[in-house]
Amino acid sequence: MALAVTIVWAVVTEGRAEWRLLQHRYASLEPREAAGEEGGAAGLQQIWLPDLDRVDRCTSCHLGISTPEHQDAPQPFRAHPGRWLEIHRPDRYGCTSCHGGQGEATTYRGAAHRPIPYWPEPMASRELMEARCGTCHRERRPKGTDWLARGRALMADRNCVACHEVPGHDVAEVRAPRLDGLALKVPPSWLRGWLKKPKSYLPKSRMGDFRLSERDVEALTAFLLQPHGQLPLDRADWSKADPEKGGELFRASRCVTCHEVNGRGGTLGPALTHVGAKASRDWLYSWIRDPHRFQPKTLMPRFRFTDEQARDLAAYLSSEFGDPPRDFVGSDAPPSASLAKEGRGIYEKRGCYSCHELEGFPSLARIGPKLGAIGDRVLEPAPLAARGIETTLPNWLFTKVSGPERVLESARMPTFGFGEDEAAAVTVALLSLRAREAPPGRTTRDPAPVPYEPQGEFGALVRRYRCLSCHTIRGSGHVTATGAPLSTVALDRIGSQLTRAHLEHFIARPYGVRVGLQERMPHLNVLPEEARTLAQYLSTVMVDDALEKAVPTDPATVARGKELFERHGCIACHIAGEKGGYVGPELNGSGARLEPGWAVAWLLEPERWKPGTLEPDRGLTRPEAEALAAYVLSLPARKAKGPGR
């Protein structure tokens, strides 16, 4: 009898298996489907993906996942939210590729909805799922991933690839100044203060805090203040310098587009709030005259200043911004030369050479481990237990990225001072680097960058004025820590967008096209013939034939355009005639500024040309767009000087 009991028990246990019960429940909710008709489910369901080596049986219980009508069904029958399953069809991607968990299982617990022992891939939360997106999406900014794109951009910005081999990042992207000639540039006190804690001088510094001891700081200072590759500075007659004029020039040139001053301005270059306490006057003068002499890879253009202008500017910077930051005081005593050798040892040990070039210093191996498989790293049982944090890989990476010394006291990696969000983003980016790459048919990558190297006169000007520090052409150009270039205006087809005359005028004297625009192109003092060369080249070469379409200018079309202009309320954002809004550019005189074909293309698809733009897409037809463009381009320029000119 006991035998009979155990046999019956076994059969019943199997018959009442979780997934069978759920399927019966589903059948009672959806009798039509469960009867095995189209889309019906009967018995164990399985998605087998040999190239991903995955077997997913999730759909044995999640029966309504692909049926949009089941948006409000009780779990586990609810349909998948959003449009994800249209982009990643379950029969091609399965479920665990994105969600993690144990696809082979047919029980709630076995599927690792919550972490279980002996299954190393638990189901991922929403944020951590973005790391899984990154296993296939290897491009720098995958669409729809906030954390992953941000993390990858941060990793590029902070030069992670200098010390660690990171798939998807190239050592050519590393950006840091050469350290030649420091002795002529900075006083020992500044260098000591900086090495001790870069953020005490520059709160937004990209360089991390290397947690150096006093002795290390001394030794490094001694080493760095040796005359490595020192270039002689230019001399000026400071008695004739006029800091007031320098200040006017500072404001007129719009240096704040790239350099923050007193908390406001751009971050493409270092903040200048205390630059007078850092760099000597002579050095500032020499730098402004020709930055490329000192830092060949700098993003800063070589403005066309006269020597007097440069001198006045240097004097202004030196006096106006001459106070050191509070709490940034260091001894100015010259360092002991005997420590220089030790300093060189520290320079090598902490891997300074990975980011900074130095005359005569060989390029050595990276000091950090490869990060290619960091997303699959297996941790020792409880390294974070002492901190009361559960030891999981995401926690470990987050702790390490936030503060390497928290994981290993003797760590050589610097503390970057990431905020919580930033550290989380970097963690997500790191978790996307897995030991086993997705098969080639599944991965997407950024296309291999084709370096853009303009030649001839145009090329020389582009290099001198560093157009590519802010603009991109054919995908080449500097990209900031947010992942986007500083200027939203790509130059790929600028010749088809703006008239040659306007280009020449603008390059010679940039102004704010939109009144509300904070960052504007700096005033580079480009010579008239240089502006002409640049405008000529851009108008001839940087064109897009698709935009080269004429627009009728007959009065009937213009009148129809005016009608459309009024009907769509364009005046709410644009000034036309005597009144209008300040959101978009003023439209008076745009005939002299815009190419007609471009105006039409813009009106038809603003989102395509500038994703995220405020310009609404009114669903215009081509004739309507042409009429509207004809009207706008016919608006005469205002006689009186308006704002921004």
Added chain:
Amino acid sequence: MTGDIPRRLWRSVFRVGWPRTREARLRAMLSSLVLHVHPTRVRAHVLRPSYTLGLGLVSFYLFVVLTVTGLALMLYYVPHPDKAYRSMKDIEYAVTFGMFLRNAHRWAAHGMVAVVFLHMCRVFFTGAYKPPRELNWAVGVLLLLLTLALSFTGYLLPWDQLAYWAITVGTAIVAYFPGLGPQVRYLLLGGYEIGAAALLRFYVLHCLVLPLAMALLVALHFWRVRKDGGLSAPPERLHRRVLAWPHLVFRELLVLVLVLVAVHAAALLFNAPLEEIADATRTPNPAKAPWYFLGLQELVHYGAILGGVVVPTGLVLALLALPYVDTHPRGVGVWFARERRTANAVFAVVALAVVAVTVVGTFFRGPNWAWVWPW
């Protein structure tokens, strides 16, 4: 005439109907392949559960359970490193009664190792190895070794961390044997590392070679029991006999039912372990051999040659030599016979020592084989 066919069919298979007369009962034992293993009459003494505890029978039934469940599992398991682990998951989650089959197989296996050991102890303590049963004892020792080998080869098949590293430790101990040790290891693994070759060899050993050897030796073991005059008994109980049908046969059926109930209950209540997939680059700390070899691993900790070679070889040789050394017919058929005090004491001490080191190795050893308290 045609109405006769079913009856004649039945009769051709079952030559003797349900036996009710003494004569029928005698003839029934001779009439079938399975039943004729038994004698027609058995000593009443050996039927008492307190005498044999049915341990030998239980071992045999467990072997049958293992064979049946094993055959079923063979339909789903794939003996290649790329597929083995996944096939285990399929058995656990997708195959109907898969988890039950796997659990039954594993608990029956562990049970068989324990029961075979206890059976050996019983035979010793009742002096049932003495002449004329020397050869059967030796066969029994071989069967013990086969049981351990079967368990060991089966242990690797799930291809998880537990399996992989247990076999790593086990084969490393084998390699300690002077001279032939490394060769034997090479033969077992089909190479120097545990990989596809090792898995396939272990699979073939586990499913084909060793079960065949086991079946042959079991047959020999049963035949020798008959030839040696049935199970042993004390001299004064030698002659009282009862009919095999029903007394022996029904008791055997009862033991079968009890074994099945126990196996089913264990299979339903406890799940066999399955850790992460085997990873040659990640050694668990501590890496432990299967439980029946943990005593050896503990001894190896004190000295590789001692634990890996001297003790196991010594024990096996001692066991084999036993009935040829101790031939005095005193104390046969009785538990803990007075006359055999010394022998029983020695054996008990050795057996308890074996159990003790196994317990130590299982519960009291942690990372780096350091002593830990299990609570």
